[in-house]
Amino acid sequence: MRFLVFSNVLTAALRVFSLFCLAVILGGPAQAFEIEDQRRFGPAAGAAGADVLRVLSTTDTDLLAPLIESFLRSRPTVVVDYVTVSSSELMRAVVEDDAAFDLAVSSALDLQTKLANDGYTRAHSPAGRLRIPDWAVWRDHVFAFSQEPASIVLSPAAFEGLEMPRSRQALMSLLRRYPNRFRGRIGTYDVETSGLGYLFATQDLRTSESFWRMMEIFGSLDLRLYCCSGEMIEAVARGELAIAYNVLGSYARARVDLADRIEIVDPQDYTNMMLRTAVVLKGADRPDLAGAFIDHLLRAAWGNQRDPAYPFPRYATAETSPTAALRPIQMGPGLLVFLDRLKRARFLEEWRSTVLQK
Amino acid sequence: MSRGLPTSGSIRRRLTLQLVGSAAFLASLLFVIVLSFTRDVSQQTHDSILAASATSIMDSVSVRSGEVSVDIPYAALSMLGNVSNDRVFYRIAQDDSVLTGYADLPLPDGAPPRGQPRFDTLHYKGDSIRMVTLARRVSLNGQVSDVVISVAQTREGQAAQLAELTRNALQLGLGFFMIAAFLAIWAAQSSIRPLAELAEAVSRRGPKDLRPVRRPVPSEMIPLVTSLNRFIERLRVSLSRSEDFIAEAAHRVRTPLATVRTQAEITLRRVERDENRASLREMIRAIDESSRAAGQLLDHAMVTFRTDSLLREEVDLGALSRELLNRLRPIAELKDIALHSDLPQTPPLSGDPILIQNAVRNLLDNAIKYAPSESDIQVILRKEGAELRLSIIDEAGGFPSGDTNALTARFARGANAEGTIGSGLGLTIAREVVEAHGGRLTIAPSQATSGPPAASPRREGSCVSLCFPMS
Missing domain, CATH: 3.40.190.10 (Periplasmic binding protein-like II)
Known part of the structure; x- marks a missing residue:
């Protein structure tokens, strides 16, 4: 009887220990948010000293992979760590877990707006001359790259x-x-x-x-x-x-x-x-890389040349506008209203x- | 002009500085007023939009089944987004419990206002925010409860707008200042102009011009000009009195001198003894000198008088010189001096023949008097551009220095004039005459001139030239 109790305790202890080991093996800080998929792009994934751009995204890896690869083509030392989550998990990762990511890409425009409004993002000024419509940018924090x-x-x-x-x-x-x-x-x-x-x-x-x-x-x-x-x-x-x-x-x-x-x-x-948007996160270690990746997305979305790697439909500027039949969801604090509890x-x-x- | 005169500043500079200074003051005042006004307007605009947002939320507050219910209208927050790209925060609280929104939004100090919005500038999430707070009393199951709504917005857009407004106000102030400063400089310049014009008119006058100032001047300058004219008048009167006196004196002296000389010559013929004859000759020489000085004083007085109101008629300088040479040739021959002349036909010049003759005669007199025996004197007339140049070249050893001004001063004599009769007025008279005609007198060593080659080897001498402009 006594032995039995002891063995129970031992089993429980072993279980706790193995869970702990598992957490250590899985590596890094314990993450409370749920990851759907994780993939690394770039040279010999994880090469020491490489520049790592960590992207938290709601967009399927396969969909954005061509754009990531074309981004990496001119940056041979850069590694892109692409983590796919749901939009609500993305919000939790950034707001509650303070997870270390450089860039958040999401189709949830309202949540992205809230991130920017509540100060979890940083400003970025797109390089070069791009004709981005006014409604596709909010505060130089939120940048839309698809409709x-x-x-x-x-x-x-x-x-x-x-x-x-x-x-x-x-x-x-x-x-x-x-x-x-x-x-x-x-x-x-x-x-x-x-x-x-x-x-x-x-x-x-x-x-x-x-x-x-x-x-x-x-x-x-x-x-x-x-x-x-x-x-x-x-x-x-x-x-x-x-x-x-x-x-x-x-x-x-x-x-x-x-x-x-x-x-x-x-x-x-x-x-x-729906506008798919990207924001540079406040805690970004490599805001320069994150900004460059946003510029890459914006060039593919709004540039004059059609990029074969761009997976989303493109519309003429006259076709979509807040007053046309094809109506981009309007960015701004109005989106916070329906997020209100x-x-x-x-x-x-x-x-x-x-x-x-x- | 005012060299050596102590100055007590410049009217124009003082005027300019005062006007520019007041322009700068007014421009800064304008800047401050415009800025504070536009700041107020911009703040009020922002505040009223915040208030509208809070009011529209307040309007959606209702009591449903004993609970406070809020249905934030979409426009309540989106209207803020239309004004600027600023971050928006809000909080809806019932008494002390937060119903929804940003629970950590700072509360304004003091009791929530009732009935009217309250505006505060606070700090939240590392940014400066402008917040409006509205309160309303609702009744819940017979219990009184306060609903407090706060809507806040960061002030980046407002700051950008203010920066723009400041820039505009600054440009306005600067523009105003530039125009005012330009006008100030112009005003100072133009108010000082009559003074400058008067000064120039007075300083442009010839040395003998003692007429009163008649040009119209601003009334403020009338006292100055009146006293100036009075001063000129006193000077003129005293000057003419002394010239009259000299002329009178010279005249009075010359006539008895002539009698004395005649008597001395008669006596010389009678006297036998050599020492007596020598002293009589010495006496005659002294009388000649006095008489010549008196004559030149008279000449000078006459020149002074005639140049005051210059006569203008046609004068043939060549003929005039020829006539004078003929008259002086006997005297020159007594000293074995050869007079050469080169007097071509030249266009006539306009002037006072008596004065010009007097000037030429004085120069020739000088040349004959100071030249050594058996030397040459050349008189050359040339037309050079718009000038007629009459040069008299002697072999009298030349003047020690070429300073025309010093040599032509009254009673100045060259260093080699010792032992020769003369008063030193000859060059002065010549200069005054030629200057009265708008010309000039030059003195140069004679080697520098290019005259016709003389018969005998040239000795050192000087060349005195009268240059008359042709009208």
Whole structure:
């Protein structure tokens, strides 16, 4: 009996010890935020004395890899340590963990704005003469390097015999007329778990008076909720969904393998353009490298020459503007409003009661 | 002009400094006023936008099921972003508990204001912020509770705007100062001009010009000009009185001298003894000297009188010289002096013939008197550019120095004049005459001149020239 207790204690101690060892082996300071992927670019990864640029990003490694490689081509000694996280983990890493990174790249414009507003970033002045639109830069802290539309992805099969809706108005009247045909076949982001979905929904609310009406229609037709654009696109392609609302158009267009099974619509009344942004972090060890990488991204996004390594669609300057149909989400302190605790709670409460009809 | 005169500063400099100084003072005053005014306006503008933001949040405060509920309008914060790119902070508190926003946002000292916004400049997150605080009393389940809303913005945009405003105000002040300084210098210059003009007019006058000043002057200068004129008048009167006196005296002396000389010559013929004859000759020589001096004094008085109101008629300098040479030839021959002349036909010059004749005669007199026996005197007339130059070249040994001014001063005589009758007025008269005609007198060693070769080897001498401008 006594022995047994001792062995229990020993087992527990061993367990604690092995956990400790694991933490040591995994190296560096204990990280509380969740890493999805980590990859090192550059010469013999980890070579001593190399210049290391540490990037914290929400963008898939594969998507940005060509741009990172072209960045490194003229900098043979530089290593890029690219860590992929979710947007909320990115926020936690910077604000709570004070993690040592030089650059944060995120599609969550509101969170990036909050980082800049709350003083976690530092200013950077882009080198050279680049025609960056005014709305693509905030305070010389937040720099947008992509525009990606919040599109509606439709299944052509489900609309057989019907005209494809090109606007929210048309979509709503179609749903009113054929509710049974689309019941249970509409999908959108779960705004409670997806930061991007929340941003798109709140921007819709800000722009359109009929947002709640549309949500109500969606809710009455058993709206299905998703975490990510990719899943929605695939569900439409499989024919499970007829309509996926507020899907990243750039991802949908990238899936050329599904091109004949999905139809991508950028609503004509207005289309929110998500901006992928980069900020130099306050605690950056190599702000020079971080700034150079931002310049590299900006050149690819706004330069006159189309960069084959640039993975996002490019729009003519006249095509997208705060007053055009393709509407970049406006940077600035306004984005802080929906990040407010009370505001968010109030919105989610209303959203739940409207969409989930609970 | 004022060399050696002690100065008590410059009116123009003092005037300029005073005007520029007051311009600088006014410009700085303008700068300060404009700056503080625009600062106030800019601060008020910023404050009113902050207040609008806080008010719109306050309007969204409501009580729902016994709890304070706030629905921050999107525009409340985005309107701040439209003004500048500054960071925005806010806090919504109910009594002492923070409902939402930045919990560590500093609270203004003192009780929250009620009814009207309160503005503070504070420090937060390492930046200076401008904060507005609004408070409202709500009733919760019969309990009174204060909702306090603060909205703050960093002041980088405001600072940039202020820097811009300062730059503009500075440019305005500088521009104002430049224009005022330019006007000040111009004003000082123009107010001093009549004085400078008067000074120039007076200093431009010839040495004999003692007319009163008649030009119009500003009223402030009337006393100065009046006393100047009075002074000139006194000087003129006293000068003419003394000249009159000299002329009168010379005249009075010359006539009895002539009688005395005649008597002395008669006596000389009668006297036999050599020592008596010698002393009589000495007497006659002294009488000649006195008489010549008196004559020259008279000449000088006459020249002075005639140059005051110069007569202008055509004078043929060649003919005039020829006539004088003919008249003086007998005297020259007594000393075995050969008079050579080279007097070509020249255009006439305009002047007073009596004066010019007097000047030439005095020079010839001098030349004959100081020249040694058996020497040559040349008289040469040349037209040189716009001048007529009459040169008299002797072999009298030359003047010890070439200083024309010293030699032509009254009663000055060359070093070799010892033992010769003369008063030293000859060159003075010649100079005054030629200068009254706008010309000049030059004295040079004769080697320097290029006259026709003389018959005998040249001895050292001097060349006195009268240069008359042709009208």
